[in-house]
Amino acid sequence: MLGAKVDEAIEMFENEMIDFLPETGKRVKFFKESRERIEIMCQSMEDMRNQTLKEVRSVCWRLAKMLL
Numbered sequence: 107m108l109g110a111k112v113d114e115a116i117e118m119f120e121n122e123m124i125d126f127l128p129e130t131g132k133r134v135k136f137f138k139e140s141r142e143r144i145e146i147m148c149q150s151m152e153d154m155r156n157q158t159l160k161e162v163r164s165v166c167w168r169l170a171k172m173l174l
Contacts, residue, residue: 115162116144143169 120137127133144166 112145112162115159115166116141118163119144119166140166140169 119140123136123140124133127136147165147169
């Protein structure tokens with residue numbers, strides 16, 4: 107389990123991305139792929155649970171830039 111901070115950061119990221127993505131199947135696919143990649147990246151980072159919410163959100167945005 108990655109912890110509440112990671113879940114909260116992913117949720118905030120998704121809410122922010124809604125403004126940038128049209129309401130289509132692409133948005134759903136993007137969110138699914140980005141969530142999977144963020145979770146994998148967070149698992150690979152040492153002790154992600156101890157990171158601040160700001161640090162976790164920056165991981166989300168770096169991944170978004172790679173996916174878009």
